[in-house]
Amino acid sequence: MAFTSRLSLVLTSLALGTTTAPAFSQDGDGLFNLSGPSSGRLLLTGGVSQVEGSAGGGLTPWALIAGYGTENQIGGAGYFTRVETDDYSLESYGVQVGVFNRVELSISQQSFNLEDVGVALGLGPEYDIDVTTYGAKVRLFGDAVLEQDSWIPQVSVGIQYKDNAQDALVQSLGADDGDGLDVYLSATKLYLDQSLLLNATVRMTQANQFGILGFDEDYSVEFEASAAYLINRFLAVGAEYRTKPDNLAIAAEGDAFDVFVAWAPTKNVSATLAYVDLGNIVVGDQTGVYASLNFSF
C-alpha cells in the first residue's frame, strides 16, 4: 500500500478514536439520531483487534461484534498492531464497523517484513509482503454478556477474504494461489461468575502463515481458543492458541500461541501487550512481542 494511503488509514483510525464520537442510534421510525457521547456496551466487550482485522483477541476472531454499539447503535474500531519476532516483523492496521450488534465489517492491511526469513528465502533482508484482508462477521445468536443464566454462548460466523499483493512470489515459493477465503465460526461467552471470557473458533482456511506465504488450493480445518480473565473493569489477562496448516514444503508451519495483557483506561482506547509464539516460520520458531493500540466507539 502506498505510504500516503497507509498514513491516511492510520490517521482515520486515530480520528475515530480521539473524537468523542457520538453513538448513532435508530429510533422506532428507523431514522438515525445522535444519542449523546459514546455509550453502548460495557468496557472491553467489543474485544480488541486480531491480526487479520476482525474483533476478537490478538490472534483469534471472537463472536463479539466490533465496537460498543448496542442493538440500536453503530459502533466500530480502528487499530494498529506491531509484532516483532526473532526473524521477522509484522504491522497490521485496519478499521471495523459494528452495526446493531449484529454485523461487523472490517478492512485491514497486514504488512510483513521478512527480514531474516526473507534472506533464507533468497529475497534479501528488506522484503515486504502485503496482504489486504476484507472481513465480514454476523452474530447468529446469543449474547456473550447479557445471558448469564444460560450456557448458550454468543455464536458468530465470519469470513476473511485475503488478497496477497505478491502473487508471483508466493506462487514461486510453492503456494497455489495469491488470494483466499477463510471461513470461521466462533463461540464466545463472558462468565461473570468467574470473571472469565472464553472463546472457541473453528476455521476453514487455505492460508499459509495467515496468508503471507499465499494460499493452498485445499482447505484445512483449524482450531483456535482464547481465555481472558478480568482483573478489574480496565484490565484483562489471557492466552490464546491457534493451530495452522502446514502446506508448503519449503516453509514448515506450526501452531501459534500468545499470553497477553489488555488495558483499557477509557472506553475509547485500549492497549494490548503480548508475548507471542507464532510457531515455525521457515527458519525457526518465531517468538517475540506483540503490541497493539485499539480505538473503539
Place this chain on the structure above:
Amino acid sequence: MLKTLTTGLALTFLASSAMPALAAQDSAPVTPVITDGQDLFERFGGRPGLERIMDDFLVNLNADERTAPFFRGIDETRVKRMLVEQFCVILNGPCTYTGRSMSEAHRGMGVTEADFYALVENLQVAMSDNGVPFRAQNRLLAALAPQHRDIIAE
C-alpha cells in the same frame, strides 16, 4: 467433519437448561438469590455498605446525562430502599424485597439496551468507590443480567 460440527452446535444450542447456583426463573418475577455466595453480603459491607453504595449509585445516575432522564422526579428515598432490599436478597442477606417486579417497575419507560448498560456502568463505579472486590461485583452483575429481559423495552 461439518456434520459433527453442526451436530455439536445443535446439541449446545439445545442444552440451555443448566445454570450456576442461582434460584431463579426465566422471566424473573422472583428476585434471584445467589446461594453459593461465600460471604458475598459481607463483601458488599452488609446492609450499611449497600446503603452507601446506593447513595453513590443514585448520585452517579443523576449526574450521567444518559440515565438522568429516567431518575428525574423520583422518590429517591423509596428507590434507594428498594434497591438495598433487592440487592440484599440477591446477595443472600437477611432481607425481604417489598418492591414491584422489574417488569412492572420499568413498564412504559422505553429502556434501551444502551440505557441498561449505562446503568450498569454507574453501578460498577459506585461499587468500586465503596471497595467491593471486582470478583464480588461480577457475581452480583451475573445475577442481575437476566433481568434485562424485564427491563429493556421490546
